[in-house]
Amino acid sequence: MSMGGVSLPLFFFFLATISATSHGFSMDIRHLFLATISATSHGFSMDIPHQIHLLRPKAGSRNNDVPGLSCLSWRLGVETNNVIGWATVPEKCAGYVGHYMLGQQYRMDSEVVANEAILYAQSLKLAGDGKNIWVFDIDETSLSNLPYYAKNGFGVKPYNPTLFNEWVNTGKAPPLPESLKLYKKLLLLGIKIVFLTGRPEDQRNVTEANLKHAGFDTWEKLILKGSSHSGETAVVYKSSERKKLEMKGYRIIGNIGDQWSDLLGTNAGNRTFKLPDPMYYIG
Amino acid sequence: MSMGGVSLPLFFFFLATISATSHGFSMDIRHLFLATISATSHGFSMDIPHQIHLLRPKAGSRNNDVPGLSCLSWRLGVETNNVIGWATVPEKCAGYVGHYMLGQQYRMDSEVVANEAILYAQSLKLAGDGKNIWVFDIDETSLSNLPYYAKNGFGVKPYNPTLFNEWVNTGKAPPLPESLKLYKKLLLLGIKIVFLTGRPEDQRNVTEANLKHAGFDTWEKLILKGSSHSGETAVVYKSSERKKLEMKGYRIIGNIGDQWSDLLGTNAGNRTFKLPDPMYYIG
Numbered sequence: 001m002s003m004g005g006v007s008l009p010l011f012f013f014f015l016a017t018i019s020a021t022s023h024g025f026s027m028d029i030r031h032l033f034l035a036t037i038s039a040t041s042h043g044f045s046m047d048i049p050h051q052i053h054l055l056r057p058k059a060g061s062r063n064n065d066v067p068g069l070s071c072l073s074w075r076l077g078v079e080t081n082n083v084i085g086w087a088t089v090p091e092k093c094a095g096y097v098g099h100y101m102l103g104q105q106y107r108m109d110s111e112v113v114a115n116e117a118i119l120y121a122q123s124l125k126l127a128g129d130g131k132n133i134w135v136f137d138i139d140e141t142s143l144s145n146l147p148y149y150a151k152n153g154f155g156v157k158p159y160n161p162t163l164f165n166e167w168v169n170t171g172k173a174p175p176l177p178e179s180l181k182l183y184k185k186l187l188l189l190g191i192k193i194v195f196l197t198g199r200p201e202d203q204r205n206v207t208e209a210n211l212k213h214a215g216f217d218t219w220e221k222l223i224l225k226g227s228s229h230s231g232e233t234a235v236v237y238k239s240s241e242r243k244k245l246e247m248k249g250y251r252i253i254g255n256i257g258d259q260w261s262d263l264l265g266t267n268a269g270n271r272t273f274k275l276p277d278p279m280y281y282i283g
Numbered sequence: 284m285s286m287g288g289v290s291l292p293l294f295f296f297f298l299a300t301i302s303a304t305s306h307g308f309s310m311d312i313r314h315l316f317l318a319t320i321s322a323t324s325h326g327f328s329m330d331i332p333h334q335i336h337l338l339r340p341k342a343g344s345r346n347n348d349v350p351g352l353s354c355l356s357w358r359l360g361v362e363t364n365n366v367i368g369w370a371t372v373p374e375k376c377a378g379y380v381g382h383y384m385l386g387q388q389y390r391m392d393s394e395v396v397a398n399e400a401i402l403y404a405q406s407l408k409l410a411g412d413g414k415n416i417w418v419f420d421i422d423e424t425s426l427s428n429l430p431y432y433a434k435n436g437f438g439v440k441p442y443n444p445t446l447f448n449e450w451v452n453t454g455k456a457p458p459l460p461e462s463l464k465l466y467k468k469l470l471l472l473g474i475k476i477v478f479l480t481g482r483p484e485d486q487r488n489v490t491e492a493n494l495k496h497a498g499f500d501t502w503e504k505l506i507l508k509g510s511s512h513s514g515e516t517a518v519v520y521k522s523s524e525r526k527k528l529e530m531k532g533y534r535i536i537g538n539i540g541d542q543w544s545d546l547l548g549t550n551a552g553n554r555t556f557k558l559p560d561p562m563y564y565i566g
Contacts, residue, residue: 077396
């Protein structure tokens with residue numbers, strides 16, 4: 001296998017200042033980042049040999065030194081439910097996940113999901129009996145906790161329920177714009193919305209206020225996790241609540257969430273949509 | 284396909300200011316983005332944009348002009364089963380998918396999946412009764428058709444069964460190295476292998492020879508799609524074959540494939556693993 005000469009000099013200068021005043025997050029990043037990468041015999045070896053047969057065992061672990069690449073693989077593993085049960089974002093992916101969440105890729109990834117969901121919903125021939133519902137998870141699906149996570153390490157630090165609940169209780173979570181767009185389209189199509197969240201019952205008032213403030217004006221039901229479900233996994237709790245909905249005659253034509261535990265189990269819906277979330281895992 | 288030399292000088296200057304007022308994030312982004320990209324003897328371009336962005340509705344469709352980003356979103360949509368039922372890779376993602384498949388990212392993405400599967404298998408306390416099996420799909424899971432797809436447009440062209448079967452009948456498909464590594468580890472753990480493929484019965488001999496040639500020396504069963512399943516979707520066919528296995532007393536402790544139709548349906552296995560495949564979709 002011959003290696004064509006590949007050189008990838010990369011000069012990269014990056015300066016960013018992010019500041020937020022009266023809102024929950026502040027972040028100040030000043031990077032002067034200068035990197036020159038040239039890969040001739042190793043590393044970012046995008047070598048395209050004369051014979052296409054790149055499926056050879058890799059020479060070593062050097063490839064893992066390329067930050068974006070391996071963290072992208074980790075993120076893909078998370079999003080496809082291959083990487084499960086993790087407690088925190090890998091330390092080495094801290095910067096990667098932060099930039100992903102604040103950057104354009106997260107937005108575009110979310111947009112693809114919302115657009116597919118809209119195309120699907122528009123393709124349906126729906127009975128006009130008011131029984132068609134779409135289940136929305138709340139955190140990182142309808143409302144975004146990015147202002148909180150931007151201040152608290154983007155999932156690299158262990159989950160801190162005290163701090164997180166303080167944030168939730170401010171009621172200031174913004175909407176995910178792509179989900180809000182989907183929500184509005186669904187309402188226009190006559191589909192009713194059910195919010196199904198792992199947030200506890202005692203956050204009902206602040207959650208209602210936050211949803212309304214974020215633009216989610218109306219819903220058929222807002223289901224929070226009651227004490228009867230305490231100790232249940234998200235899959236078990238959400239499956240049982242979805243089953244109750246179907247027993248009441250609702251048809252779950254769609255279901256959207258950022259965790260696979262929103263979408264797996266029973267009564268999952270005719271079609272499910274997985275939004276990205278590389279910051280935390282709920283089983 | 285040969286590539287003499289690729290040089291990718293990239294000069295990137297980025298300045299962003301984000302400010303949030305009382306609610307809804309307002310943002311001011313200024314960037315000076317200068318990129319010089321040159322690719323000799325090959326027609327691809329690679330833009331590396333960067334933008335720090337906080338949940339602001341997008342101004343327009345401009346983002347879709349950035350090839351790498353939107354094709355990455357499309358690929359993520361495919362891998363998460365959000366984008367389904369597609370016949371061919373979007374034209375604009377032709378170069379992206381080709382480079383992905385031939386480059387390091389595909390390898391690393393596959394490695395994450397195989398490593399997770401190995402960790403899972405090693406964590407199990409297995410009965411030593413010889414009834415533990417792991418189901419492997421074949422194409423783009425055990426064997427790679429990349430040499431074929433590299434010559435035939437990486438999924439951009441419509442599926443051509445005549446040409447594809449000619450390739451299959453050469454019996455020259457290489458193994459996916461990460462899957463072969465998983466396969467060998469599973470055998471060492473005393474787990475038996477069942478290959479379950481949509482390839483038809485009349486490709487049994489060439490498939491057996493190809494598997495052996497590629498290093499998959501042994502298996503408990505090799506299940507090809509018999510004529511009794513003709514017309515069935517992959518989900519239906521594979522579910523029914525897995526059900527038969529479980530009725531015979533086998534325990535499907537793992538199941539790996541490149542298509543969600545390998546992993547959905549009934550009797551899917553205690554845990555499933557999704558390998559990447561942005562080249563084609565089987566429902």
